[in-house]
Amino acid sequence: MIFRFQLHEPNQLPSKSERLMQALKQQGEKDDDMLFNVKLVVYELVGNVLKHANHPASVRVALSEGHISVIVKGGDPLNEVEQCNSPDLYSENGRGLCLVRHLTDSLQWKSNGSVRAVFNRKKIG
Numbered sequence: 830m831i832f833r834f835q836l837h838e839p840n841q842l843p844s845k846s847e848r849l850m851q852a853l854k855q856q857g858e859k860d861d862d863m864l865f866n867v868k869l870v871v872y873e874l875v876g877n878v879l880k881h882a883n884h885p886a887s888v889r890v891a892l893s894e895g896h897i898s899v900i901v902k903g904g905d906p907l908n909e910v911e912q913c914n915s916p917d918l919y920s921e922n923g924r925g926l927c928l929v930r931h932l933t934d935s936l937q938w939k940s941n942g943s944v945r946a947v948f949n950r951k952k953i954g
Contacts, residue, residue: 830856830892836875837885846871849890856892863897863948866932870899870946873925878903882942895950902943 832852834845846868853864871888878886882903889900930936935947 832890832892833888835885835887836879839876839879842872842875845888849888853890853892853897858892858897858950860950863950867897867899867948870929870932870948871901873929874899874901874944874946877901877925897948897950899946899948900943901946902941 830852832849834849836842836845849871850864850868853867858864867890871890875886875888878884878901884903887902889898889902891898891900929946932948933946934949935945937945939945
């Protein structure tokens with residue numbers, strides 16, 4: 830199953846992410862923690878594109894038996910954050926990508942301006 834959407838404004842994200850959650854549930858994802866983590870990662874990555882790349886964000890979520898893959902693409906190449914050591918808890922920036930790194934099993938920046946986050950799924954059944 831592949832779910833795609835594009836956002837031009839942050840206020841579009843709640844309705845799009847709700848449809849994504851419904852689609853994942855319809856495909857058999859029953860783990861509420863996994864659904865919350867996917868939603869949080871989508872919010873963080875899309876927020877970064879809209880804030881820093883100043884372009885619409887394209888989101889592609891692919892569901893397979895073993896993984897949920899989230900790919901978010903902006904118009905410009907995104908810079909990978911090399912280190913994610915103790916972010917300043919009072920800073921306006923820097924915590925989101927640390928959180929994304931912590932919640933995902935894999936996080937990769939691509940030269941085409943996209944970032945891919947992968948979650949390993951528990952077996953359904």
